[in-house]
Amino acid sequence: MTILSSNTIQEINNIKSRYPEGREKSALIPALHLAQAEQGWLPVQAMNEVAELLKIQPIEVYEVATFYTMFHIKKVGKYVIEVCRTGPCCNVGAEELIQYMEEKLKIKVGETTEDGLITLKTVECLAACGTGPVLQIGPDYIYQEQITKEKFDQLVEDLKIKGR
C-alpha cells in the first residue's frame, strides 16, 4: 500500500513526460510539491515513494527536500502562514507584525498552534515588496498583501472556520 493517492501518483507520472528520457529526476521538485500538497508535509514514506516513482535513490530525495525551504520535513499545522521578514517588508512594519502574530497565535515562529491548525513561519522576500508586509498561506500559497493587525485577525478567523 502506498500512502500517496493514485491521483497524485498519476500526476507525478504525467509530469515525468515533460522531461527527456532518462531525466525523470527533473520531476523531483514538482513531485515533492504534489506529495506535500496531499500529505500536508513530507513523511519519509512519501519521499521514498517519490524516489521509487522517479527511479532514484531515497537519499537523492532527502537531500533535495532538506535543501529547499518550501518543503516541510516535520509535521506542520493544517495551514502554514509564511510571513516575509526581509528588509523592504521590515521597513513597512513586518517585524512588529511578526511579534503581534506570535502573541495572537500564542506560539513562536516555527511552532504550531495547540489545535494543530496553524504553523507560523518566516520566509525571505516574496517579490511583493511594494505591497508589504506580505504573507502567504500554504498549502495554496495565496499571497496576502499589505497586512495589518486587523487583516491578520480576520485571516486567522477565516482559517478557523475553513479548517473545521
Place this chain on the structure above:
Amino acid sequence: MSKKILLQHINVPGINTLETYVSHGGYQSLKKAFSMTPDEVTEEVKKSGLRGRGGAGFPTGMKWSFLDKKTDKPRYLVCNADESEPGTFKDRYLMQNIPHALIEGMIVSSYALGAKTSYIYVRGEMMHVIRILEAAIKDAYRAGYLGNNILGSNYSLDLFVHPGGGAYICGEETALLESLEGNRGNPRNKPPFPAVWGLYGCPTVVNNVETISDVPWIINNGGDAYASIGIGKSTGTKLISACGNINRPGVYEIELGLSVEEFIYSDQYCGGIPNGKKLKAVVAGGSSVPILPADLILKTANGDPRLMSYESLSDGGFVSGTMLGSGGFIVYDEDQCIVRNLWNFSRFYHHESCGQCSPCREGTGWMEKVLHRIENGHGKMSDIDLLVDVAKKIEGKTICPLGEAAAWPVASAIRHFRAEFEEHIKNPDSCCKKHLHSEHALIH
C-alpha cells in the same frame, strides 16, 4: 520619456487572456520571425542592444550567438523566473498580468535558438503565477502557437513551467539548471558556460523574464527601432520595481536614461517621499548592489545628474556609484537605520548561501553576527574594519556571485555611512533603542 514596450496595454481589461492579448497585437511577432531565419532573428536582437534584465546586463544577442550550434545535442532555452532578489517584483507583475507576453517571447526566442523544448523556471512560492502561466500555455497550444508545426512554419516547440522549491540561489543560472535537473541548487563552476554545457549537458541559454518579453517588440519593430530608445548602450526600456519610503510603490516601465531625480519625485513614478521626510539613501538595483546616500544617487561624484541607465548608475565605480542590477529600487527616508537594514540583508545572504564555498558560507555568517552585535549595542570600534575585511575576503573567492552580492552591501554601507556605525557603537542607546527587539523572529 514615457515609451512603453512591455506595459503598453497593462490597463486593458482582460489583457491577461489570449483573445484580448491577440486583439492588441499579441503573437504577431511569430509570423514575422518565421519569415526570417533563426540567425536573422538573433541578428535583430543583437542590433537592438538589448541587455539581460536579470541583473548582470549582459548583451542578449551576443549571449545567443555563443550558443554551441555545432553539436547535434538538443538546445534549450530556460527562462529565469526565480525572482527572489529583495526589492525586485517586476517579473511577477508581468507574468501575473500579461502572461502571454512571456509565452510569445519564449516562442520567438526558442525559434532563434533552435530549441525544441523550453522551460520557464518559476520560484515555487509563486504558485499563483504558475497556475496563471500553465493556463495561458494551454490556451496558446489550443490556438496553435505552441506544439507541432506552429502556424504552418515547420517549427515545433513544447513549453513547460517548472516550479522551484524555495531558494534564492536558484536565481543564479547554473544553480537554476541544477535545480531543474532535480538536484540541490549548488552553482556550477564556469567555464564551461551554459551556452556550451547547460541543461542536461546540452547548449542552453538562460534569460530573465523581462529580457525574453522584450523580444517580440524587437522582432515586430526591428532592432534599430529598439536601439533608438534609451540612452547610449542602455537601449530600450526597463521595468523598475520601486518600494520603501515613497508615495507610490509599484512597477514602472521607464525609458532608460530617465533621471533618478525625476523617477523618485515625479508623480508619474515614485511620487516623492511621504510625510515631508528627507531622502536618505537608495539601493537602486536589488539588495545586492551598493547602497548610495541621497547626494550620490541624485548626482554623480562629478556633479552630473544621475540617470537610470547601466552606465550612469555605475559611474564612479564602487567608490561613488552602484548598479542598475535587477531594477529593484529601494528608497530609505531619514528615519531608516542603515545598520539595522544591513544586518537584515546580511542575515538574508547567510540564510541563502548554498554552503558550497567556505568564504561565503562562513563569511556571511560572520558578517551577520558582527552586525547583530553592533545593532544590539555590543559592538566594538574594530568591528567596522573587521566587516570590511570579511567582505573583502569573500569577494571574488566563490564559485558564484552570491559572495559578491553579500559583500557589496556591507562594503558600501560602511563606505558611505561609517559615522552611523560609529554612532551605534559609541552610543548604542541613542540609535538602537528606537528599534524593536523582536529579532528572535528574524533569526530562526
